[in-house]
Amino acid sequence: MLMHTGFLIHSAVEAWARETPDAPAMVFGGETQTYAELLAASQRLAAALLENGLQRSDRVGVFLRKGLDLGPAIYGALLAGGAFVPLDPAVPVERLEFMLRDGGIRHVVTSGAMRPTLARLAERMGDTTEAPILYGVDSVDGMVTVSSAEIAARDARDPGVWITDQDLAYLMYTSGSTGEPKAMMHSHRGSLSYARWGLQHVRLTPEDRVASHAPLHFDLSIFDFFSTAQAGGAVVLVPEAVTKFPASWTELVEKERISVVFTVPFTLIEMLERGALDQRDLSGLRWVLFGGEPFPPKHLRALMERLPHVRFTNVYGPAEAPSCTCHDVEPIAEGDDTPISIGTVSVGSDDLILDESDEPITDGAPGELCIRSTTLTLGYWNRPDLNERVFHRRPSFGPFPDVYFRTGDLVQRGEDGRLSFLGRKDRMIKTRGHRVELDEVESALASHPAVQEAAAYTEADGVGSRSILAAVTLANPDDAAITPATLRHHARAKLPPYAVPREIAIVAEFPRTTSGKIDRRALETDVPTP
């Protein structure tokens, strides 16, 4: 059968499996998966997916922690003509169920390690027509399963599925302001455009060993997996637990000779402060990319001094339009506190800064950054209302889509043409690189029957990021059964771990603005970042 090759995101793995079959593709816990092994395992999974009825563009959930089963899950879904959907392994089961139903996800690749959550999922969805088929796990009561042994028994060969580069490659869920997560759709063409940007900017080669530090549901992972595959390099999968210990993480960078890292400033600041850098030989590291949040110049300067042989690039771009601008950081002078620029638009992207009446700004005044890019999302899954709101149509000449994505980010263009990030237009915040809509946190707290009203706000955490805090009023103010601990417990069942407020205060009443709204600014006790 025919296959529209060359423009598909997984074609690189097929090509390297032929050119350099024994080269390392994935590395985890001291074990290596070669390109030939990765392709064979992916083809076997693709065969199992197709036998179980997977159709073109069907969504395949990837519910796995870091491990050597991750690559085959992603590429197996793609080879079968499906789109993969990263599902955060730490997500509460209620949220997992929402994503499965919302995404119409009927196939989920998982493993025995996820059994506790899968058992709770089976209690909620088992024996219903919407329950997904689980791959990579032995029997789970109430669910149809295809075990690893059954997958391994399939033939490893090209499934010969016809798709084009306009087809869906992945859905990525993120925080939604309505209290439910929302998913953005990315095509093969868009993902490939992002992957090629990474390949070219960092000049990746087959010798590179790129860390996969971010979780799969974080869009930095698209660079880690797909830019590396374009180059025929190795992805070094960093166990989730290691990411929480800066000294273990830097030890892994040294031991695995990691050459390229793309992460959030928070991780790099921790590495600087608690990574025992004076005892590590990081001479193999050559390029650090960071994004997701502003990097405090003082900390970046200190890190650059510790790692003088490493290049640093600030990458800006919401997950809807990844890597649309970037800036290679030059040495920072002592005492220079100028925020790190987000740079200029990358090749394949074009920007427009709009004022409040949607007119382009040309005189250097601040405005909302709007982006059109070859990496642009196809829009939000099942959310025409949101698409209407965040895309700005402006027909024009040139090799771009004729829609701009409204980033919601306020920027200003300097005289040198570079953009500075000034803040957000809405209530989306970043906490250690994760996007969180504060409205979603408030919805989760307000869904507790004893809560009257909830307000979420943030404070600087001292290492360049922000922590989430919340306050609530109770329907019955004398309800002694409700404590901050019960509310936190409730929030933990609704929200991903990073979105659970660090502290929840029960207050008698909220400060109000003159219009009667909760005065969240008054709740914030903002301490400037040191």
Add this chain to the structure above:
Amino acid sequence: MSLEEIRQYIQLELLLDETAVIEDDEDLLLSETLDSLSVTRLVQHLESTLRVSIPPEDVTLENFQSLNAIHAYLGSRE
């Protein structure tokens, strides 16, 4: 410091949930009981309570994976 004291500190100060069940050999990272911020707070607490200095190179997954591991590490520092 006893295992029980470490457990209580995690329950009361880090999770703010005294009813949270933490087994002695439970993987605190996989169960999302600890994150990087709470590891830092735990280390500071141990340093100030026990009047020891815990060097960054000792704050590793091996030494902090479970209550048992933390307890054993602290024992090795006595």
